[in-house]
Amino acid sequence: MIMLNKTIRLFLDSIGRRDEYEFYLDKLHADHAACFALLCPDLGSIETGAEMLAFDLHFLLRLELVPAILLCGAEAAKMQEALLAESILRFQPLETGSPEIFIRESREAEKVPVLVAEHFTLEDALLALLPDVAKRIHFIRAAGGLKSAAGDLLPYVYTHKENFQPLETLEYDFPALGKKLLEERPGVHLSITSPINLLREIFTVKGAGTLFRKGSAIQYFHALENVDSDRLLGLLESSFGKKLNNEAFLDNVAHFYIEAGYRGAVLLEEHPAGLYLSKFAVGREARGEGLSLELWREVCHGHEAIFWRSNVSNPFNSWYDKQADGHHQAGKWQIFWRGVSADSISSIIEYCCGRGEDFAL
CATH class of the missing domain: 3.40.630.30 (Gcn5-related N-acetyltransferase (GNAT))
Known part of the structure; x- marks a missing residue:
C-alpha cells in the first residue's frame, strides 16, 4: 500500500468508502500487466470531457497507477488532435514498436502513454493488447454507462445470459464487443463509464457505470x-x-x-x-x-x-x-x-x- 498524503486521502474519501478504495489500490498495484488499465474514450467524451480526463490522469499518476489510453478507428486522429494540448500525454502509433516498452518509458517519464490505432478496429486492437498490456479496460463514453430503453442506468450487462431489460439504441455495439473479449480473453475486466465518473468506477464496489460480465454459474x-x-x-x-x-x-x-x-x-x-x-x-x-x-x-x-x-x-x-x-x-x-x-x-x-x-x- 502506497503512503497517501492528507490531500489525496480526503479526495478519495469524497469518492467512496476508505476500505473500498484501499482494497482496490492494493489490488491494482498487485497487477503484473504493463499498465493497470486501458482507457478507451470515444470522440464525444474527449470533446466534452478532456479537462476532466486530464485531472483523473494526474490523480492516477499521484497514486502510482499508470493507465494507457487507446484511440482507435477513423476518429483516432481527431481524438489525438484534441488531446495534444495535454502535456501529461505521450503518443505512439500502435503498430510502431513495442507497446510494453512505450508504456514503461512513459511511466519512467511520469507521463501517460497514448496508443494511436487509426487503422485498427477497437476489437482488433484490444485482442492484440490483452492481457499482456492490461487486464482491465474502461470504455469512456460521453453518455456514460449503458442504459435501458426506459433510460435507467444498467450497472451490469450479462453477455452470456439473458439480460432482463432491453438496451437503449447504441452508437456502437458494446455488448457484442464485451462478449467477444470475455470469450477470447477470459479474466479481463470490462466496464463503461463517463469522464466525470471514471475514478468512482475504478475505486468503489458500486461503481459508476456498466460492468460487462459473462454471468455466474x-x-x-x-x-x-x-x-x-x-x-x-x-x-x-x-x-x-x-x-x-x-x-x-x-x-x-x-x-x-x-x-x-x-x-x-x-x-x-x-x-x-x-x-x-x-x-x-x-x-x-x-x-x-x-x-x-x-x-x-x-x-x-x-x-x-x-x-x-x-x-x-x-x-x-x-x-x-x-x-x-x-x-x-x-x-x-x-x-x-x-x-x-x-x-x-x-x-x-x-x-x-x-x-x-x-x-x-
Missing part, C-alpha cells in the same frame, strides 16, 4: 450433503468478517444457492410464513461484479415468500429496502419481507427477534 442444492461445507463456512466468515458461533445452523438450511466458485451464497430455511433468508454472503473479491443481484434473482425466481433480518447499521439495507415489500425495525434488527401475507408479518417479526446470533460479537 449459480448452483442449487437441497441438502447439505451435496455442499462443500468447508468452502461455504470459509465464505461466510470471510464475507461477514466474523467467526461463527456454531456450524450446526447449516443443518436447518433447506435451500442452498451457491456460486460455482463459492464466491457467494444464499441460504434459506423453511418457515410456515415462507422462507427465512438465513445468510446472504458475497466474498470481497466478487463484490462489485453483480453477483449479489444474480443470486437474488435466482432466489426470487424459485420462491415467492421470503423474509430476513439485518443489523440496522448494515450499509446493504438500502438495497434490501428496494427488494422488499415492507420492513420493520425492532431494536438492532431491521426486518424485511417479500411476498409474505399480511397476517403473518407479526409472527415473522417475533421469529427474527427471537433468533440467536450466529456470529461471535
Whole structure:
C-alpha cells in the first residue's frame, strides 16, 4: 500500500468508502500487466470531457497507477488532435514498436502513454493488447454507462445470459464487443463509464457505470450433503468478517444457492410464513461484479415468500429496502419481507427477534 498524503486521502474519501478504495489500490498495484488499465474514450467524451480526463490522469499518476489510453478507428486522429494540448500525454502509433516498452518509458517519464490505432478496429486492437498490456479496460463514453430503453442506468450487462431489460439504441455495439473479449480473453475486466465518473468506477464496489460480465454459474442444492461445507463456512466468515458461533445452523438450511466458485451464497430455511433468508454472503473479491443481484434473482425466481433480518447499521439495507415489500425495525434488527401475507408479518417479526446470533460479537 502506497503512503497517501492528507490531500489525496480526503479526495478519495469524497469518492467512496476508505476500505473500498484501499482494497482496490492494493489490488491494482498487485497487477503484473504493463499498465493497470486501458482507457478507451470515444470522440464525444474527449470533446466534452478532456479537462476532466486530464485531472483523473494526474490523480492516477499521484497514486502510482499508470493507465494507457487507446484511440482507435477513423476518429483516432481527431481524438489525438484534441488531446495534444495535454502535456501529461505521450503518443505512439500502435503498430510502431513495442507497446510494453512505450508504456514503461512513459511511466519512467511520469507521463501517460497514448496508443494511436487509426487503422485498427477497437476489437482488433484490444485482442492484440490483452492481457499482456492490461487486464482491465474502461470504455469512456460521453453518455456514460449503458442504459435501458426506459433510460435507467444498467450497472451490469450479462453477455452470456439473458439480460432482463432491453438496451437503449447504441452508437456502437458494446455488448457484442464485451462478449467477444470475455470469450477470447477470459479474466479481463470490462466496464463503461463517463469522464466525470471514471475514478468512482475504478475505486468503489458500486461503481459508476456498466460492468460487462459473462454471468455466474449459480448452483442449487437441497441438502447439505451435496455442499462443500468447508468452502461455504470459509465464505461466510470471510464475507461477514466474523467467526461463527456454531456450524450446526447449516443443518436447518433447506435451500442452498451457491456460486460455482463459492464466491457467494444464499441460504434459506423453511418457515410456515415462507422462507427465512438465513445468510446472504458475497466474498470481497466478487463484490462489485453483480453477483449479489444474480443470486437474488435466482432466489426470487424459485420462491415467492421470503423474509430476513439485518443489523440496522448494515450499509446493504438500502438495497434490501428496494427488494422488499415492507420492513420493520425492532431494536438492532431491521426486518424485511417479500411476498409474505399480511397476517403473518407479526409472527415473522417475533421469529427474527427471537433468533440467536450466529456470529461471535
